[in-house]
Amino acid sequence: MNSQYDLIIVGGGMVGTALACALGDSRYRIALIEAGDLAQMPDTPVVAVQDVDLRVSALNMASQAFLEKIGAWQLVPAARLQAYQQMKVWDGEGTGSIQFDAAEMLEPHLGHIVENRVTSAALLQRVQQLSNVTLYTGQSMTGMTRVPGAEGEEEWLVKLSSGEHLHAGLVVAADGALSQVRTLVGFPVREWAYGHHALVCTVQVSAGHQNTCWQRFMPSGPLAFLPVPNSQMCSIVWSCPQDMAEELTALADDEFCRRLQGAIEHQLGEITAVGPRVAIPLRQRHAIQYQQDSVVLVGDAAHTIHPLAGQGVNLGLMDAECLARVLLENAAKGLAVNNPLALRRYARERMPQNLTMMAGMEGFKRLFESDALPVRWLRNTGMKKVAGLGFLKQHIMQEAMGLQRAAVLRKKGA
Numbered sequence: 001m002n003s004q005y006d007l008i009i010v011g012g013g014m015v016g017t018a019l020a021c022a023l024g025d026s027r028y029r030i031a032l033i034e035a036g037d038l039a040q041m042p043d044t045p046v047v048a049v050q051d052v053d054l055r056v057s058a059l060n061m062a063s064q065a066f067l068e069k070i071g072a073w074q075l076v077p078a079a080r081l082q083a084y085q086q087m088k089v090w091d092g093e094g095t096g097s098i099q100f101d102a103a104e105m106l107e108p109h110l111g112h113i114v115e116n117r118v119t120s121a122a123l124l125q126r127v128q129q130l131s132n133v134t135l136y137t138g139q140s141m142t143g144m145t146r147v148p149g150a151e152g153e154e155e156w157l158v159k160l161s162s163g164e165h166l167h168a169g170l171v172v173a174a175d176g177a178l179s180q181v182r183t184l185v186g187f188p189v190r191e192w193a194y195g196h197h198a199l200v201c202t203v204q205v206s207a208g209h210q211n212t213c214w215q216r217f218m219p220s221g222p223l224a225f226l227p228v229p230n231s232q233m234c235s236i237v238w239s240c241p242q243d244m245a246e247e248l249t250a251l252a253d254d255e256f257c258r259r260l261q262g263a264i265e266h267q268l269g270e271i272t273a274v275g276p277r278v279a280i281p282l283r284q285r286h287a288i289q290y291q292q293d294s295v296v297l298v299g300d301a302a303h304t305i306h307p308l309a310g311q312g313v314n315l316g317l318m319d320a321e322c323l324a325r326v327l328l329e330n331a332a333k334g335l336a337v338n339n340p341l342a343l344r345r346y347a348r349e350r351m352p353q354n355l356t357m358m359a360g361m362e363g364f365k366r367l368f369e370s371d372a373l374p375v376r377w378l379r380n381t382g383m384k385k386v387a388g389l390g391f392l393k394q395h396i397m398q399e400a401m402g403l404q405r406a407a408v409l410r411k412k413g414a
């Protein structure tokens with residue numbers, strides 16, 4: 001069986017699905033291929049640590065504005081959204097600390113913590129309402145080749161694990177950090193291992209999360225407590241060397257809670273329960289090009305960064321927003337979906353933004369992992385300086401919250 005599309009999106013994670021939604025009701029015929037099953041929307045409030053997805057994301061204001069614009073944010077149940085008003089960051093080895101407060105920016109919150117499966121389920125519900133998107137779930141892309149198309153131009157033939165063959169002028173790789181599309185097409189990539197694993201789990205805390213994100217930096221790596229939609233629970237991301245992550249994962253629950261309580265310096269009271277623990281290896285990767293041969297990379301397929309500032313999917317969603325905007329402009333001008341000038345425009349707009357964030361995160365990580373006295377002095381005085389310089393602190397908050405982009409996206413007709 002053959003099916004003809006304008007574009008095929010490989011990967012129905014948050015970024016690929018958001019792109020399909022952003023191109024909804026356009027003239028493009030779109031195939032969205034996802035190897036996993038449809039994400040199910042949880043319909044109960046969070047009452048136990050096991051109720052929370054192991055993977056959560058801090059979504060900034062720009063991501064929220066984009067998800068609103070494409071009709072997905074409205075489908076997230078209020079019982080599964082957790083706004084945070086404050087962020088407390090401190091140096092575990094010194095005296096430096098800094099606090100970010102939504103009130104300083106005259107905003108109701110700094111962002112929201114949302115389980116990844118909840119964002120995905122909302123996006124998939126939205127996709128199912130779109131007549132120009134065909135969903136292939138539970139099917140993997142297994143191969144791609146260039147073949148002559150109907151109008152004499154070359155196009156992509158994409159093979160699915162079901163045996164089906166799909167054709168399109170453009171393929172978008174939204175298939176995550178280990179992107180098969182990126183490998184098959186031969187995109188050059190720069191990558192290096194951090195030597196870190198991120199241990200993730202949900203915990204119950206006696207002092208409550210106080211609608212605050214907490215982050216302590218240690219030479220072994222940062223430890224973050226993120227508030228989830230139950231005032232007594234947090235999702236944690238503990239970045240540390242692999243052997244330490246393995247040791248922490250293997251500990252008995254009560255011993256793990258005791259270690260975690262000490263690591264966060266008892267800031268959230270006692271840790272009284274812990275859910276399943278998983279350690280995820282962390283690597284930094286960046287594709288040297290975002291487009292070649294009528295294939296475009298978005299999200300983690302284009303860039304993966306350390307989760308310490310919670311920016312990975314925020315960058316990915318802005319990739320989707322930018323690519324959709326460029327492709328819709330293309331359609332309005334009657335140009336081909338794979339018009340190389342348009343695809344280059346996407347790469348030119350997104351690459352500097354993504355690289356700037358990646359470089360910032362790398363610098364941050366190195367600054368905090370050093371135990372050398374001058375570096376400790378630098379980060380302690382640095383944190384105090386930033387805290388004291390209102391304009392610099394506001395600039396950092398503006399960038400992390402994606403405030404400028406959110407304002408553009410919320411403008412009527414943008």
Ligand SMILES: Cc1cc2nc3c(=O)[nH]c(=O)nc-3n(C[C@H](O)[C@H](O)[C@H](O)COP(=O)(O)OP(=O)(O)OC[C@H]3O[C@@H](n4cnc5c(N)ncnc54)[C@H](O)[C@@H]3O)c2cc1C
Binds near residue numbers: 300
């Ligand atoms: C511990 C941790 C914490 C994080 N916290 C945050 C945070 O707070 N804020 C933030 O912004 N980011 C965060 N991130 C980053 C964020 O999780 C990623 O950036 C985001 O999930 C990337 O989304 P994606 O859709 O690009 O890729 P993915 O989520 O990896 O989705 C790719 C999809 O493609 C599918 N797929 C793969 N291969 C194929 C194939 N051959 N055929 C069909 N389908 C295929 C997969 O099944 C998957 O569903 C964190 C990351 C980690 C590791």
